[in-house]
Amino acid sequence: MHDVAAAAGVSRGTVNRVLNGGYVSADARTAIEAAIAMVGYVPNTAARNLARRRSQxxxxxxxxxxxxxxxxxxxxxxxxxxxxxxxxxxxxxxxxxxxxxxxxxxxxxxxxxxxxxxxxxxxxxxxxxxxxxxxxxxxxxxxxxxxxxxxxxxxxxxIDNTGSARAITARLLATGRRRIGMIAAALDRDSGADRLTGFREALGSHFDPALVAEIPLYDYAYGVKGMRALLDREPLIDGVFAASDAVAAGALESLREAGRRVPEDVGIVGFDDSSWALRTQPPLSTVHQPAxxxxxxxxxxxxxxxxxxxxxxxxxxxxxxxxxxxxx
Amino acid sequence: MHDVAAAAGVSRGTVNRVLNGGYVSADARTAIEAAIAMVGYVPNTAARNLARRRSQxxxxxxxxxxxxxxxxxxxxxxxxxxxxxxxxxxxxxxxxxxxxxxxxxxxxxxxxxxxxxxxxxxxxxxxxxxxxxxxxxxxxxxxxxxxxxxxxxxxxxxIDNTGSARAITARLLATGRRRIGMIAAALDRDSGADRLTGFREALGSHFDPALVAEIPLYDYAYGVKGMRALLDREPLIDGVFAASDAVAAGALESLREAGRRVPEDVGIVGFDDSSWALRTQPPLSTVHQPAxxxxxxxxxxxxxxxxxxxxxxxxxxxxxxxxxxxxx
The missing domain is CATH 3.40.50.2300 (Response regulator)
Structure with a gap:
C-alpha cells in the first residue's frame, strides 16, 4: 500500500479509502488505480480479516x-x-x-x-x-x-438410522425370507451401531446373533469377506441386510462366487442409495440418504x-x- | 494476552517472552502459565503467521x-x-x-x-x-x-498418457482384434487428448475416426452411452479402449445388455487401475496410474x-x- 501511495502521489489514507469504497476525487481514484496496476498490489485479505477477527x-x-x-x-x-x-x-x-x-x-x-x-x-x-x-x-x-x-x-x-434399518429389514422379512443375516459395519460410529439396533428390533424374537457378521468399515472388500463369513455360518441364509451399498456390492460378489442367485436364492438390501445402488446386478433395494x-x-x-x-x-x-x- | 498479563501481574512483554520461548524468571513463568489456564488464552496462530508472512x-x-x-x-x-x-x-x-x-x-x-x-x-x-x-x-x-x-x-x-495409451492399444491389437474402437473422454484435458493421440498412433493406418465415441467426462454413465454408440456404428467391433476404468465399467454394462461376452466377443481395456478395475466382471486390463x-x-x-x-x-x-x- 505504501508503494501504491508513493506511485500515485497520494497519502496511504487516500489509498485506503479507494480500497474500502470511501470518497475520493475522480483524479485521485484514477491515479491510484493506475498505481495499483503498476505495482501489482493485491490486498492481503488474511490481514484484513484478522483485523476484523474473522477468517471467512x-x-x-x-x-x-x-x-x-x-x-x-x-x-x-x-x-x-x-x-x-x-x-x-x-x-x-x-x-x-x-x-x-x-x-x-x-x-x-x-x-x-x-x-x-x-x-x-x-x-x-x-x-x-x-x-x-x-x-x-x-x-x-x-x-x-x-x-x-x-x-x-x-x-x-x-438421519434416523435405527428407524430406517428397522423399516428396510421389515420389508425384507415381508418378502418371505426365513434366515436373515446382517453384515454390520463401523459399530464404533452412531450410524453403524444404530443400523444394527434397527435390524435387531425388526427381527424381534427371530434375531440370531450368529447371523451378524461384523466388519470394521463400510467397504466393498469387507463386504466380500462378511458375506463369505455368513455363508460359512449358515448355508441356508436367504436374506441379508448389508450396512451400506458398498458392503452390499461386495456381498453380491461373494454370492456370485458361491453360485447363489439374487434375489431368487438370497434377497439382499443395502443402505445409502449411493451410486453403487444402481450399478450392481441386480440394482439394490436400499435406504435413501439425502447426503x-x-x-x-x-x-x-x-x-x-x-x-x-x-x-x-x-x-x-x-x-x-x-x-x-x-x-x- | 492483555488479560493474561493482568491476571499474572506482569507486563505483556513478559507474557510474550514466555509464549515465544525467551527468558523469564521461574516465578513469572509459573504465574503466567496459571493465568493462561485461567483466562483460557489460545494463541492466534493466524496472527502470528501473518506477522511472519506465511500461512503454513x-x-x-x-x-x-x-x-x-x-x-x-x-x-x-x-x-x-x-x-x-x-x-x-x-x-x-x-x-x-x-x-x-x-x-x-x-x-x-x-x-x-x-x-x-x-x-x-x-x-x-x-x-x-x-x-x-x-x-x-x-x-x-x-x-x-x-x-x-x-x-x-x-x-x-x-504420467506419459500418450505413451501408455499407445502401449495398451498395441497390446489389445496383439490379441488379434480387428475392429478396435475407443471411448474417448475429456478431450479438453491433456490426459483425455493424449490418450486419444496414443490410441491413434498405435493403430496407425488402421485408425478409423468413426470408431471413436467422444464423451465429456471420465464417468460410468457416459461409458454406458459411449459403448452403445460404438455398437450402433459398428456391430462387428471386437476391441475397445475406454479412456478410464469407470468408463470401461460402464461399457461392460452396455456389452452385457447387448449380449456380447467379454473377452470372448469383445476385448476391453481401461486406464487408471483404480478400484473399479478389480470390481468389474471380468477384472480390467488397464494402465496403472501411480496416483x-x-x-x-x-x-x-x-x-x-x-x-x-x-x-x-x-x-x-x-x-x-x-x-x-x-x-x-
Missing amino acids: AIGFIALEDPALLLEDPNIGAIMIGANEILSLADQQMVSLVIDSDRDTQRVSRYLSGGFVDGAIIVSARSHDPITRLIAQIGLPACFVGHPPDLDRGIPYVG RDVGRNAAELVLLQLRGKDPVPESILLDSPVVWRTSA | AIGFIALEDPALLLEDPNIGAIMIGANEILSLADQQMVSLVIDSDRDTQRVSRYLSGGFVDGAIIVSARSHDPITRLIAQIGLPACFVGHPPDLDRGIPYVG RDVGRNAAELVLLQLRGKDPVPESILLDSPVVWRTSA
Missing part, C-alpha cells in the same frame, strides 16, 4: 480413514451440499484431511488458531481429540452424525451460530425412505 | 466437476499422497471445492489473499481463471497434469519452491505400466 472460512473434516473417503460417495455429496450453502454466504469451505496423529495435532492447531470461524465434522467419535477440542474452544460447529456420548451443546444433522441435504443443513447450522441471533436447534433429522428395487 | 497452508484444488470428484478414486489418492508429504513438512493442506462461478471468484481471492503459501492444482485447463491467476500472482504451485498451452514456469507432475505418488511429488515440488534454494524441475513424469488382467 469454515473447516470441513471427515473423521474417516482417508482410504474410505475415496470409496464413500456420501461424504463427497455432503461436502458439495455444505459448500453450496457456505458459498452463498461468501464463506470459504476448507476441507482438511486427517491421516495420522501428526495431522490430528496440526489440524487442532489450525482449528484453534484463527484460520476458520467454524467447522463441520463428519463421523465424529466420542474419543476423538478433534471432537473434544471443538467443544473445549467453543468453535461454532455442527456434527454430521453424532458421537454416542455427545452432550456438549454442539448441534448435529443426520447433499445433510451437508446443506450442517452448513446452515454453523452459519446460524456465526450470526448469533436466532436459537440453534439441537439436531435436525432428515427423511431417509426405503427405495425398493430388485435385489430383494 | 497449501491449497489443493481439483478443477473437475465436483460430481465427478465423487466418482474418481484417483483424485482422492492424489490428495492423500499430497497430504502425506505436506504433513511431514508441517504444512496444512486445505482443499477447496469449486462448483460455481461464485466459488471461482472466492477461491481466487482466497489464493491471492495470504491464506495459503502455495497450491496444487489438479486437471487445470488452459482457459481456467484459477490457472491464470496463479501464474499472475506468482504463487508457488504445481499442476497435476498440465494445461495444453502451459508455458508459465509452473512445474507439473504427471498417490503423483500427489507426493506435486507436494514436493511446491515445498521446493517455498524453500527457494534448489532449482525446481519443470516436470516429473512417473511410470504408468500396463497391467494385464482378463477383460482382454
Whole structure:
C-alpha cells in the first residue's frame, strides 16, 4: 500500500479509502488505480480479516480413514451440499484431511488458531481429540452424525438410522425370507451401531446373533469377506441386510462366487442409495440418504451460530425412505 | 494476552517472552502459565503467521466437476499422497471445492489473499481463471497434469498418457482384434487428448475416426452411452479402449445388455487401475496410474519452491505400466 501511495502521489489514507469504497476525487481514484496496476498490489485479505477477527472460512473434516473417503460417495455429496450453502454466504469451505496423529495435532492447531470461524465434522467419535477440542474452544460447529456420548451443546444433522434399518429389514422379512443375516459395519460410529439396533428390533424374537457378521468399515472388500463369513455360518441364509451399498456390492460378489442367485436364492438390501445402488446386478433395494441435504443443513447450522441471533436447534433429522428395487 | 498479563501481574512483554520461548524468571513463568489456564488464552496462530508472512497452508484444488470428484478414486489418492508429504513438512493442506462461478471468484481471492503459501492444482485447463491467476500472482504451485498451452514456469507432475495409451492399444491389437474402437473422454484435458493421440498412433493406418465415441467426462454413465454408440456404428467391433476404468465399467454394462461376452466377443481395456478395475466382471486390463505418488511429488515440488534454494524441475513424469488382467 505504501508503494501504491508513493506511485500515485497520494497519502496511504487516500489509498485506503479507494480500497474500502470511501470518497475520493475522480483524479485521485484514477491515479491510484493506475498505481495499483503498476505495482501489482493485491490486498492481503488474511490481514484484513484478522483485523476484523474473522477468517471467512469454515473447516470441513471427515473423521474417516482417508482410504474410505475415496470409496464413500456420501461424504463427497455432503461436502458439495455444505459448500453450496457456505458459498452463498461468501464463506470459504476448507476441507482438511486427517491421516495420522501428526495431522490430528496440526489440524487442532489450525482449528484453534484463527484460520476458520467454524467447522463441520463428519463421523465424529466420542474419543476423538478433534471432537473434544471443538467443544473445549467453543468453535461454532455442527456434527454430521453424532458421537454416542455427545452432550456438549454442539448441534448435529443426520438421519434416523435405527428407524430406517428397522423399516428396510421389515420389508425384507415381508418378502418371505426365513434366515436373515446382517453384515454390520463401523459399530464404533452412531450410524453403524444404530443400523444394527434397527435390524435387531425388526427381527424381534427371530434375531440370531450368529447371523451378524461384523466388519470394521463400510467397504466393498469387507463386504466380500462378511458375506463369505455368513455363508460359512449358515448355508441356508436367504436374506441379508448389508450396512451400506458398498458392503452390499461386495456381498453380491461373494454370492456370485458361491453360485447363489439374487434375489431368487438370497434377497439382499443395502443402505445409502449411493451410486453403487444402481450399478450392481441386480440394482439394490436400499435406504435413501439425502447426503447433499445433510451437508446443506450442517452448513446452515454453523452459519446460524456465526450470526448469533436466532436459537440453534439441537439436531435436525432428515427423511431417509426405503427405495425398493430388485435385489430383494 | 492483555488479560493474561493482568491476571499474572506482569507486563505483556513478559507474557510474550514466555509464549515465544525467551527468558523469564521461574516465578513469572509459573504465574503466567496459571493465568493462561485461567483466562483460557489460545494463541492466534493466524496472527502470528501473518506477522511472519506465511500461512503454513497449501491449497489443493481439483478443477473437475465436483460430481465427478465423487466418482474418481484417483483424485482422492492424489490428495492423500499430497497430504502425506505436506504433513511431514508441517504444512496444512486445505482443499477447496469449486462448483460455481461464485466459488471461482472466492477461491481466487482466497489464493491471492495470504491464506495459503502455495497450491496444487489438479486437471487445470488452459482457459481456467484459477490457472491464470496463479501464474499472475506468482504463487508457488504445481499442476497435476498440465494445461495444453502451459508455458508459465509452473512445474507439473504427471504420467506419459500418450505413451501408455499407445502401449495398451498395441497390446489389445496383439490379441488379434480387428475392429478396435475407443471411448474417448475429456478431450479438453491433456490426459483425455493424449490418450486419444496414443490410441491413434498405435493403430496407425488402421485408425478409423468413426470408431471413436467422444464423451465429456471420465464417468460410468457416459461409458454406458459411449459403448452403445460404438455398437450402433459398428456391430462387428471386437476391441475397445475406454479412456478410464469407470468408463470401461460402464461399457461392460452396455456389452452385457447387448449380449456380447467379454473377452470372448469383445476385448476391453481401461486406464487408471483404480478400484473399479478389480470390481468389474471380468477384472480390467488397464494402465496403472501411480496416483498417490503423483500427489507426493506435486507436494514436493511446491515445498521446493517455498524453500527457494534448489532449482525446481519443470516436470516429473512417473511410470504408468500396463497391467494385464482378463477383460482382454
